[in-house]
Amino acid sequence: MTQQTSKIPISSIILDEDIYPRKGIDHKRVAIFSENIRDGFRFDPIEVEPCPDRPGWYRLLDGAHRWSAFKSTGVEEVEAIIKDLDGNDPLLYAAKKAIGPRQLTEDESRDTARRAYSGNASLSSVDIGKAIGRARRTVDSYIADLRAVNQMGLDIKIFRMNRLGIPQDRIAERLGLARTSFQYHLPKMATLPDSANGDLASGFTVAQVAQKHGWADPMVWSLALEGKNDHDRFKELGWGFCTWDNLKVTRKWEWNDCDKQFGDDWPGRIPAQLIAHILRYFTKPDDLVLDPMAGGGVTPDACLALGRRCWAFDMMDRPETRPEIEPFTWDISSDQGLLWPVSAKEKPDLVIFDPPYFDKKADSYDKKSISGLSRKAYLEFLEAFFILLKLNVKKKTRLAFINADWRDFQNTSAAEEKYKGGILIDDYIDILKRTGWYHTHIIQAPISSQRFNAGVVCAMQKKNILGVISRYVIILGTYH
Structure with a gap:
């Protein structure tokens, strides 16, 4: 691993989130560093490596807060150590440097371990643990589900996709198989589960x-x-069954934690119990469910457990770990407008639409995610999507739309919030009605307040900030 020190333009340095181990920049720390720079304090050089796909550019390995402070104070050139990692994993290198001044949080450690393993399945738990400052067993627990799915063979992929009702031609195309080669695998589907069934018995x-x-x-x-x-x-899964939608009733649609058996660790992950309740109330076994923005795969996982078929799509392509989630990007900027992901005679019985919420976790999603759109563009996308959806479903298809009130409350006391600053559930319902969808149920499914730590709550109380933990499941149809 070689290095050299040079002065380079600060404008040529980028913060690549793919190799940044923390959840975000600590702006208080940046402000302190900025003041230090103005007072003439000299910092150690930052560390960078040449961008693999952008000649003349560098990406940060160590010193994100110093780099941010230099930028904020108008510094044009910075002293940097230019590293050649000689094939070493840049994410783990950056993580190891990050834990020097301040330990990674539990979430940051888990996220870094999972990203490193997803990028290179040959990494050992020991190697990852050394970089993030965690024991091997802890790393094992972080990546157990990824490791299991990475071992999925071709026959298992076909079996999984076939069980979810994905047509054979799409399975073959997804897995890169010629039709004749695909036919060779089909006879194995009948006997593939025998060993697992024997162990269960x-x-x-x-x-x-x-x-x-x-x-x-x-x-x-x-x-x-x-x-x-x-x-x-439901009984076997230990989920219980909620028969009321009222918060004052004991059996309400609120789960403090996601069932970690279902879905990947993902921004905005929702409990499988929530999806399962929607499936139980509004579908029958073997019905076809469509999830147009499947994210971490909670919907197809829940469909497997409850015996429903599922076609799932997402912009993130994960053929090795999520073969059943087909890659597709809902591109509102296309000259042709929004396009439907498949050409098929069969139409879904239920659509579960849990899009990335406006502005929430926008930094955690892909840059093309609708979460990062402006308020106007976000609502325009939803309107275009609901129109397209109506054209491609059956008359009796139900839509389960999952979303929440959005208010820009983070730095604003409740009394100072303005009407134009938010998107409330009423705004979504107005769009749905305008596009021909009519709701039959509005079910409260709040995000548990237990997710907020004491420090956050204390800060909110001091500023009279009224937070948002509301979330709703709106069930709709296209006929009155």
Whole structure:
């Protein structure tokens, strides 16, 4: 690993989020550094490496806060150590440098471990642990589900996609198989689950069978629950069943934690229990469910457990870990307008639409995510999407739209908030009605207040800030 020190233009340096181990920049720390710079304090050089795909540019390995402070004070050139990592993982190198001045938080450690392993499955838990300052067993727990899914063989991928009702031609195309080659694998589908079913019949738990065979838990649940009715499936999964939508009733649509067996660790991840309740109330076994923005895969996982078929799409292409989620970007800027992802005679019985919420976690999503659009563009996208959706579903198709009130409350006391500063559930309903969708249910499904730490709550109380933990599931149809 070689290095050299040079003065380089600060404008040629970028913060590449793909190799940045922290959740964001600490602006208080930047302000302190900026004051130090104005007082003549000299900092150690920052560390960068040449951008692999942008000649003449550099990406930060160490010193993001110093770099931000230099920029804020108008510095045009900075002293930098230019590293040649000789094939070493840049994310783990940056993580190791980051834990010197300040330990990574638990979330940052987990996220870094998962990103590093997703980028290079040959990395050991020991190597990752050394970089992020965590024990091997801790890293094992961070990446257990990724490791299991990474072991998914071709036959398992076909079996999983076939079980979700994805047409054979799309399975073959997704997996890069010629039609004749694909046909070779089909006879194996009948006998593939025999070994796992045998272990389940012998009393092994779902988790034990999943670990033994290298299957994801939802796949094993789909075998363990096969032939059972929805009531018994819920009972086996230990989810309970909420029969009311009122917050004052004990069985309400509120879950403090996501069931970690279902869905990947993902920005804006929602509980599988929530999806399962929508499926139980508004679909029947073997119905077709469409998830146009599938994210971490909670919907297809829940469909596997509850015996529903599912077509899922997302802009993030993960053929090795999520073959059932087909890559597709909803491009509102296209000259042709929004396009439908598939050409198929069959139409869904239910659409579960849980888009990235406006502005929330925008930094965590892909740069093309609708979360980062302006308020006007975000609402225009939804309107175009709902119009397109209506054209491509059956008359009796239901839409489950999951979203929340958005208010820019972070730095504003409740009394100072303005009408034009937010997007409330009424705004969504207005758009839905305007595009021909009519709601039959508005179900409260709040995000638990237990997610806020004491420091955040204290700061909000001092500024009279009224936070948002509201979330709603709106069930709609296209006929009155």
